[in-house]
Amino acid sequence: MIQPFDDTYFMKKALQEAQEAFDKGEIPVGAVIVIKDRIIARAHNLTERLNDVTAHAEMQAITAAANFLGGKYLKDCTLYVTLEPCQMCAGALYWSQISRIVYAARDEQRGCINLNTKLHPKTKIEGGILAEEASALMKRFFVEKRNLN
Ligand SMILES: [Zn+2]
Numbered sequence: 001m002i003q004p005f006d007d008t009y010f011m012k013k014a015l016q017e018a019q020e021a022f023d024k025g026e027i028p029v030g031a032v033i034v035i036k037d038r039i040i041a042r043a044h045n046l047t048e049r050l051n052d053v054t055a056h057a058e059m060q061a062i063t064a065a066a067n068f069l070g071g072k073y074l075k076d077c078t079l080y081v082t083l084e085p086c087q088m089c090a091g092a093l094y095w096s097q098i099s100r101i102v103y104a105a106r107d108e109q110r111g112c113i114n115l116n117t118k119l120h121p122k123t124k125i126e127g128g129i130l131a132e133e134a135s136a137l138m139k140r141f142f143v144e145k146r147n148l149n
């Protein structure tokens with residue numbers, strides 16, 4: 001069966017990135033940026049490896065997508081991310097003027113929604129796509145981490 005290019009398809013790609021982060025011992029968050037059904041950026045959290053609190057998946061994906069497009073604005077692009085963006089990433093996404101943000105799992109504590117981080121008026125945000133898979137990976141990460149200590 002041919003898989004359609006829909007939100008679930010692209011969120012699966014973001015989850016693959018999250019799995020890569022997991023395998024490196026990073027908090028498993030992955031992101032892809034898509035324009036016209038084409039993935040132009042893939043990234044996963046690398047805050048430990050890069051020793052950089054700004055190395056969230058979304059931040060790297062924004063930079064990679066802008067490089068690919070040769071322009072700083074991500075109009076007509078959709079970001080798929082496995083966890084609701086934090087305030088820093090939502091702020092960066094504001095500046096990018098991205099058209100759409102789709103996240104999987106909610107982050108009640110540090111996510112941009114409960115913290116009322118302002119998004120660009122042109123940006124639509126929605127969530128819940130493959131949320132269970134994304135939170136299961138996150139839970140597994142923290143359980144394993146606890147068992148190692
Ligand atoms: Zn973030």
